[in-house]
Amino acid sequence: MEELTGKNILLGITGGIAAYKSAVLCRDLIRMGAEVRVIMTEAATHFITPLTLQALSGHPVHSDLFAVEAEHGMGHIKLARWADRVLIAPASAQTIARLAHGEADNLLTTTVLASEAPLLIAPAMNTVMWQDAAMQGNIDLMLARGVTILGPASGDQACGEDGLGRMLEPSEIIEHLQLQLQPELLVGKNIVITAGPTWEAIDPVRGLTNHSSGKMGFALASALHDAGANVKLISGPVHLRPPHGVDCINITSALEMADTVKDNISDCDIFVAVAAVADYRPVTNANQKIKKKAETLTLELVRNPDILAMVAALENAPFTVGFAAETENITEYAAQKLAEKRIDLIAANPVSGDNSAFDSESNELTLFDRNGNSHLSRCSKSLLAQKLTKEIAQRYHETYPAKDT
């Protein structure tokens, strides 16, 4: 892990059972070399004491907007200016709503409004609350302003439910912070990335598709944008909001994806194929719904173009990164795809059993290039995307040192 030496982190803690994890977060940030100041909302003080955070951070904990003494020390405006990053963990539904609507009615939200430092929030709440339309609307507003949303993770919750809503573990939050604080690795590079499934129509109401949710590709598009790149995301049908700052083009079929990639590839420095493209499509797409008459029905399929191989074969091909979705023999098949498609890097992930990459919140990747292979262990797709971005940037710069000037 890289150090956080010299970085000023303003840690906001709000009311929720996950607040106990903030003590570990505070301690580990300091161990990594960060300077930490803590603001707690009144609700947070019901879950963990300011004294604990004061002892861990080595500084008084701020929680009262009108505390005369605190304002004489490092007042909230000074704190707002001091911070390199504002990190709110856990972020409750209430605080997220306040921040989304610019309400400055407590010390934390006032300080956030007064700060120009990038804001990261790690939501923690009951899974039904997290999925509520009002909550998701607030998250949309925050994302549109460039706020980084860390998680939430999925799993057992203190309220007894199981699902999305758990605060990310402190170690994951810190890794996000470290990756965000590193120099932008792909400034000004043009990147085209594909994501999601394709839909190959059989008739107006039916089609062939797969389980890709687009989560891995969207997370990677977001991480590449964070690294300073101009990112064009070409996506099949998914239910995700386009990442902040990323130009998203929606397509349906593999042929449309191939055409859209061709139209956008000319000034591309790096091409990343995360999409689960259908290898075959029906030869005919019936104009009307096919009626149920015979006992059996045979569909004739024809091969779709291989988009990744097509890009890699271009005369001035960009640096090309593929993904390999495998149910068995990951190493053998991924190495085979790397060679056959003549690409620079391939990231292989499992797509069967409990650890399937399809539609899950977490994933793991084995990377293969001409120098061998390495593994990125299982973590949230957003963190994995940041790690993969670093790997892509390193190899890109090694391959094209002349383009760095």
Ligand code: PMT
């Ligand atoms: O979307 P999620 O739910 O988050 O799931 C993520 C994922 C499992 C879809 C993703 O991590 C992944 O593995 N994507 C690649 C899926 C795939 O189609 O793999 P493949 O082994 O069949 O194809 C190899 C590579 O060739 C891929 O980069 C693919 O985009 C590309 N390809 C394949 C066929 C085709 N006609 N054109 C292509 O460009």
